[in-house]
Amino acid sequence: MYENAREKIARFVNAKDSAEIIFARGTTEAINLVAYSWGLRNLKSGDEVLVSLIEHHSNIVPWEILSKINGFTIKYAKVNTDGTLNCEDFESKFSRKTKIACLSHVSNVSGVINGVKRIARVAHDHGALMLVDGAQSVPHMPVDVQDLGVDFLAFSGHKMLGPTGIGVLYGKKELLEQMAPFQGGGEMIKEVSFSQEKAQCNISWNALPWKFEAGTPNICGGIALMEAVKYLEHIGMAEVLKHEKALTEYAVKRMRECRKVTLYGSSDLSLKCGIIPFNVEGLSSHDVALFCDNYGIMIRSGFHCAQPLHQVFKLQSSARASFYIYNTREEIDQFVEVLKEIERA
Amino acid sequence: MPAVEDYVARIEGTCGDEKGVVVTFKYDKKDEAIARISKKAILKKSIAGIITEFVFQDISFRVFSSGKAIFKGVKNRETLNEILSTLLL
Numbered sequence: 001m002y003e004n005a006r007e008k009i010a011r012f013v014n015a016k017d018s019a020e021i022i023f024a025r026g027t028t029e030a031i032n033l034v035a036y037s038w039g040l041r042n043l044k045s046g047d048e049v050l051v052s053l054i055e056h057h058s059n060i061v062p063w064e065i066l067s068k069i070n071g072f073t074i075k076y077a078k079v080n081t082d083g084t085l086n087c088e089d090f091e092s093k094f095s096r097k098t099k100i101a102c103l104s105h106v107s108n109v110s111g112v113i114n115g116v117k118r119i120a121r122v123a124h125d126h127g128a129l130m131l132v133d134g135a136q137s138v139p140h141m142p143v144d145v146q147d148l149g150v151d152f153l154a155f156s157g158h159k160m161l162g163p164t165g166i167g168v169l170y171g172k173k174e175l176l177e178q179m180a181p182f183q184g185g186g187e188m189i190k191e192v193s194f195s196q197e198k199a200q201c202n203i204s205w206n207a208l209p210w211k212f213e214a215g216t217p218n219i220c221g222g223i224a225l226m227e228a229v230k231y232l233e234h235i236g237m238a239e240v241l242k243h244e245k246a247l248t249e250y251a252v253k254r255m256r257e258c259r260k261v262t263l264y265g266s267s268d269l270s271l272k273c274g275i276i277p278f279n280v281e282g283l284s285s286h287d288v289a290l291f292c293d294n295y296g297i298m299i300r301s302g303f304h305c306a307q308p309l310h311q312v313f314k315l316q317s318s319a320r321a322s323f324y325i326y327n328t329r330e331e332i333d334q335f336v337e338v339l340k341e342i343e344r345a
Numbered sequence: 346m347p348a349v350e351d352y353v354a355r356i357e358g359t360c361g362d363e364k365g366v367v368v369t370f371k372y373d374k375k376d377e378a379i380a381r382i383s384k385k386a387i388l389k390k391s392i393a394g395i396i397t398e399f400v401f402q403d404i405s406f407r408v409f410s411s412g413k414a415i416f417k418g419v420k421n422r423e424t425l426n427e428i429l430s431t432l433l434l
């Protein structure tokens with residue numbers, strides 16, 4: 001069943017081969033896998049890694065840590081004041097020194113959908129690889145890795161109705177085959193033989209995808225993620241996106257009725273997924289989140305693990321409303337009533 | 346002998362520049378905890394009966410009727426523990 005899950009997930013993102021699907025603990029571990037298995041051996045002083053200021057910390061910190069070890073340079077692409085990626089700046093930063101570009105498909109703060117297909121094409125024109133953080137896109141819209149042309153795609157199970165502790169790294173087979181293992185242990189080896197003569201072990205790696213899955217796998221997690229994928233496919237990812245866009249449009253319209261509420265991010269809703277960052281005048285984002293919590297409405301507050309983007313927005317923190325397939329217009333009405341109550345108080 | 350742990354389920358830091366600490370009271374003790382705090386701290390204002398702002402020893406904090414409190418400007422965890430001990434015990 002675990003291998004069936006791998007095949008199901010491969011078809012879900014349209015990977016060519018189920019060997020291109022590596023199970024990880026989540027998006028963060030999947031990105032770290034690329035950083036350490038590919039980056040540690042392929043990045044050196046003089047090389048450049050291109051990252052945007054939109055990124056979640058999990059697509060910044062692994063590269064920063066590695067740059068201190070290998071001495072390469074990280075270039076950060078600018079973000080427009082409305083939270084959209086400055087594509088011109090991103091593309092202008094490519095050079096022959098660029099070895100990999102790292103970009104989130106959808107911002108976890110603003111919900112803006114980035115043009116990863118276009119950036120992937122530019123990356124390949126410069127001989128660079130393209131890694132996409134799909135944590136906020138794979139659960140919310142149809143994602144086709146072959147159509148996007150990306151080399152790596154990372155996503156998490158818990159954001160798509162699956163359990164915590166399971167995630168996926170998609171990688172092109174030819175790249176994964178060249179990469180060294182991420183962690184050592186059982187499962188990821190073909191043979192560990194002790195040579196009496198040399199007094200050391202000779203080790204050969206297992207085939208893909210197991211080369212990257214050391215130790216007892218998260219079998220329950222993988223199977224549960226497969227069931228989540230089946231459920232989402234039954235609804236249809238195009239329907240999921242349509243539902244979320246309709247809710248976002250309605251929520252933005254209703255939230256604009258609130259005088260003390262400031263919305264952030266692009267006003268072009270065609271560029272957005274179901275995420276709305278906002279603040280309420282006179283209250284911290286944490287106060288707003290706890291106020292909503294009192295009515296059984298869960299929103300997130302703080303930096304959302306994306307401090308550099310908050311610096312771009314010149315914000316100390318933000319509250320974030322987000323939607324999924326189970327949310328309704330009536331819930332948005334309740335949420336807006338709570339916001340209005342905060343305003344009155 | 347009563348202890349802070351009898352009332353507090355969890356303490357965690359908030360992120361954002363206005364760094365604070367969120368104290369979550371145990372569900373079955375939250376009303377008692379809020380009542381004890383109300384007796385010892387100075388009430389500054391109440392917002393819709395949901396958020397109550399208090400001051401105690403020059404520390405401003407907000408208590409939510411859902412059973413959480415946000416403390417801002419507390420130097421460290423030891424200071425917070427001292428404040429909670431005084432307020433709750």
